[in-house]
Amino acid sequence: MESAGGEARPVLPPPPPPVQELAGAANDVPARYVARAGNEPKVTVTAPVPVIDLARLCQPGGGADEASKLRLALESWGLFLVTNHGIEATLMDAMMDASREFFRQPLQEKQKHSNMIDGKHFQLQGYGNDRVASEDQVLDWCDRLYLLVEPQEDRSLDLWPACLRDVLHDFTTECTRVKDCLLREMAKALDELGDDDDYFIDQFGDRADTHARFSGTEPGTTCAPDLTPCSSI
Numbered sequence: 001m002e003s004a005g006g007e008a009r010p011v012l013p014p015p016p017p018p019v020q021e022l023a024g025a026a027n028d029v030p031a032r033y034v035a036r037a038g039n040e041p042k043v044t045v046t047a048p049v050p051v052i053d054l055a056r057l058c059q060p061g062g063g064a065d066e067a068s069k070l071r072l073a074l075e076s077w078g079l080f081l082v083t084n085h086g087i088e089a090t091l092m093d094a095m096m097d098a099s100r101e102f103f104r105q106p107l108q109e110k111q112k113h114s115n116m117i118d119g120k121h122f123q124l125q126g127y128g129n130d131r132v133a134s135e136d137q138v139l140d141w142c143d144r145l146y147l148l149v150e151p152q153e154d155r156s157l158d159l160w161p162a163c164l165r166d167v168l169h170d171f172t173t174e175c176t177r178v179k180d181c182l183l184r185e186m187a188k189a190l191d192e193l194g195d196d197d198d199y200f201i202d203q204f205g206d207r208a209d210t211h212a213r214f215s216g217t218e219p220g221t222t223c224a225p226d227l228t229p230c231s232s233i
Contacts, residue, residue: 015129015132016032018110019129020216023217029141033139047076051081052073053083057185063185067185067188067189086177086178087174087178091174095167095168098164098168102161102214110127111127116128125146125148126145128143129144142215143217145216146213148209149211150210151207151209168212172210
């Protein structure tokens with residue numbers, strides 16, 4: 001099978017049924033969703049995940065202690081939790097409510113935003129399952145809605161459910177503010193970068209992709225949206 005541009009599209013196995021439909025009809029999780037013994041990641045936690053107070057970190061002329069904690073987090077864990085980020089609780093609640101509203105819709109409505117083109121060809125954005133490459137692939141026990149949110153001019157708004165559009169735009173704007181603040185503070189915390197506070201922002205470039213992922217599992221339930229910026233370099 002070839003695409004409109006003449007490039008061959010891989011033939012993939014048919015997509016599995018929506019997890020929310022399976023969860024509502026079955027008592028047991030189907031075998032395709034059960035990880036095989038020995039595939040579990042081995043994780044040894046030796047210390048709590050670092051927590052960074054963003055308000056203290058970004059205060060003008062201050063935040064030296066928080067900056068030291070940030071550098072230590074980058075050098076040890078490579079990740080950290082953020083508190084006092086300034087995103088209003090009402091906006092986060094509205095984002096969760098809108099996500100739940102989408103996953104509670106009938107399947108026919110959710111399929112209007114499907115990630116399958118003509119029911120045959122997988123695309124990253126849209127509602128459905130993750131890409132299934134083989135019949136024996138272990139699948140995630142969730143349905144997902146995956147959307148490109150930045151750059152704004154590249155959004156595929158036909159895949160954006162009406163219940164999510166306004167609140168997701170506002171939520172993305174706030175997350176971008178937090179991201180840019182953190183990236184600048186990360187650059188400041190690393191002495192090796194000198195005075196180049198925009199070093200990491202410049203690495204992402206002006207048109208870095210950011211995706212939002214929403215996951216639904218049991219009928220009527222959903223997980224918090226995950227926004228992931230992707231560097232274009």
